[in-house]
Amino acid sequence: MSTNSTNLAEVARQAVELAKKQGASEAAANASRAREVEVQWxxxxxDKISEATTRGLSVQLYVDGRYSAVSTSDLRPEALERFxxxxxxxxxxxARDEHRRLPEPELYAGRTQVDLAIEDPHQAKLGADERQxxxxxxxxxxxxxxxxxxxxSVTTAFGDVLRETYRVSSNGFEGGMRGTQFFASADVSAKDSDGRRPEESDFxxxxxxxxxxxxxxLGRRAGERALGRLGAAKGASAVLTMAVDNRAAGRLVSMLLGPMTGMALQQKRSFLDGKQGQKVGSERLVLTDEPHIPRGLGSRLFDGEGIAAKPLPLFEAGVLRSYFIDSYYGRKLKARPTTGGASNLSWKLGEKGQAALLADLKEGILVTGFLGGNSNAVTGDFSLGVQGxxxxxxxxxxxxSEMNISGNQMDLWKRLVAVGNDPFAYSAMRTPTLVFEGVQFAGV
Known part of the structure; x- marks a missing residue:
């Protein structure tokens, strides 16, 4: 069977039609295809060359007040009917679950027709020689x-992928997307004078x-980062100003966004529960979920349920404005759904780059990576290993190296004193350099 986008739509429609015919009160289906190529050196x-083309179908079934999500890679008509x-x-x-239903059709409305520019025709032209x-x-x-x-040692990689999806719901939603991604990386290990073998990378x-x-x-940056780790030692314990490199700052942001989901709120596993409309960060924390950024890694016209993607204010001058709530947890929480998760993050950027921020900082630590650690989603307490x-x-x-920071998220984000003008381009979080004052560092 051909797996172009037209046939993906046909497969999804067929799955929903079969589900309804065989007794489902509601159904939704996602048909997908991906072609991925990767070269490692x-x-x-x-070291390795891999090429894979995969296709699949996931179906959400609502039957007599019960729900299941199932998937298959066999899209032949006779196999689909049996499946x-x-x-x-x-x-x-x-077991029955009264809250399991498709989203209300009104949530599909308002889908923008903007061109997200997420498919690069150059992907089809790449050959083995260029990848190598x-x-x-x-x-x-x-x-x-x-x-x-x-x-x-140096290990490098390059890869590219084309993904296609098409979703159909029995209550009126249809929509598809095609997008490409390219990635490149270099991992470098070096030998220190004391026998340690620090590793660093860039991507x-x-x-x-x-x-x-x-x-x-990119390769030069990876080498410089690895050599920059030579002679690293544990610093003295102190309370210092902390600048977090834009590439590393996503770790902190993910710990803030995770407790903002409907699941975390409903299960009482969120330190942000009940904080909507309250100030939980400094004036510098201004953050919006923006799904329509051209070429954005998280850009989309609709989310995984088909809910129309729209800009969502998350924090305004440190005030929590919105949660990520899908239709299921919206019913449980008696709250209007927004979306199931983040797309692209859009920050209110400052006017200075990292070098100027460090000049203002004068004395402190630039964190370039986090090593292990954890953050308690219920209390907001965290402890993270850092290097920089x-x-x-x-x-x-x-x-x-081998230092730790600890504290509480509710306190940390109120200590945000500066935001850089340098959003990290290679992540949907698009984090700039962030500067926090009065952070507890544990060392010697």
């Missing part, structure tokens, strides 16, 4: 910065090939 040799029949029989044996050239250049650039023979992900940094730039650099006189100084 390690220390001067081709739906068996799945409905299984669903009838499950990229991974070779990544390694060469990483090794070129090593003047003392400290680099032990990039983009919808369009032309938006990736060139291989020489001491900042002295507004300049990056010696590397630090």
């Amino acid at each position: 390690r220390d001067g040799q081709l 739906i029949s068996d799945s409905i029989a299984m669903t009838r044996a499950l 050239r990229i991974v070779r250049e990544l390694e060469a650039a990483a090794r070129a910065v090593d003047t003392k023979g400290a680099i032990l 990039a992900v983009a919808r369009f090939f032309e938006n990736l940094p060139d291989a020489t730039t 650099f001491r900042v002295r006189g507004g300049k990056i100084a010696e590397p630090i």
Whole structure:
């Protein structure tokens, strides 16, 4: 069977029609296809080439007040009919759940027709020679910065994927999307004078090939990051100003957004429960979920349920404005659904880049990575391992490692004193450099 977008629509429609015919009161189906190619290169040799084309169908069934979600990769008509029949029989044996229904059709309304520009035609033109050239250049650039023979190993990768989906719901929704992604990475290990082997990397992900940094730039950054870890040591315990590199800041943001879901709220596993309309961060915390950014990694016209994607204010001057609530938890919470999860984040950016922020900071620590740790979604308490650099006189100084920060999310975000003008382009979170005052660092 052909797997172009037209046939994906036909498969999804057929699945919903079969489900209704065989006794489902409601049904929704997502048909999908993906083609992914990846090349890995390690220390001067081709390490792996993989190419995979996958297709599948996931179906949500609502039968006699009961619900199930099932999936298959066999899309032949005769197999599909048997699959739906068996799945409905299984669903009838499950417990009832009065809250399980498709979204109200009014939530499908208002879908924008804007072109998200998330499919790059260049993806179809990429050949094996170009992919291998990229991974070779990544390694060469990483090794070129090593003047003392400290680099032990370099592993590089390049990949691209085209994904297609089409969703149909029995109460009136239909919609499909096609999008590409390209990624490149370089992982570098080095040998320190004391025998340790620090590792660092750099990476990039983009919808369009032309938006990736060139291989020489990315590889050089990976090598410099690894060599920058040489001589890293645990610093003294202190309360200091903390700048978080834009590439690393997503870890903190994910700990803030996770407790904002309908599931977390309904199950009382959120320190933000009951905080809507209250100030939970500083004036600098201004954040919107923006699904329509051209070429955005999280851009979409509708979410996983078919709810029309719209901009959603999350924080305004530190005040919590919205939660991520899907239709199921909306019914449980008696709240109007917004969307099931984040798309792209849009920040109110500051006017300064990282170098200028560090100059203002004068004394503190620049965190470039988080190592393990955890955040309690119920209380907001967190403890994270960090690595980075001491900042002295507004300049990056010696590397630090094996230190920890701890505190509470409700306190941390009120300590946000500066936001950079440098959103990280290779993540849907698009985090800029963030600066927090008065953070407790544990070291020696």
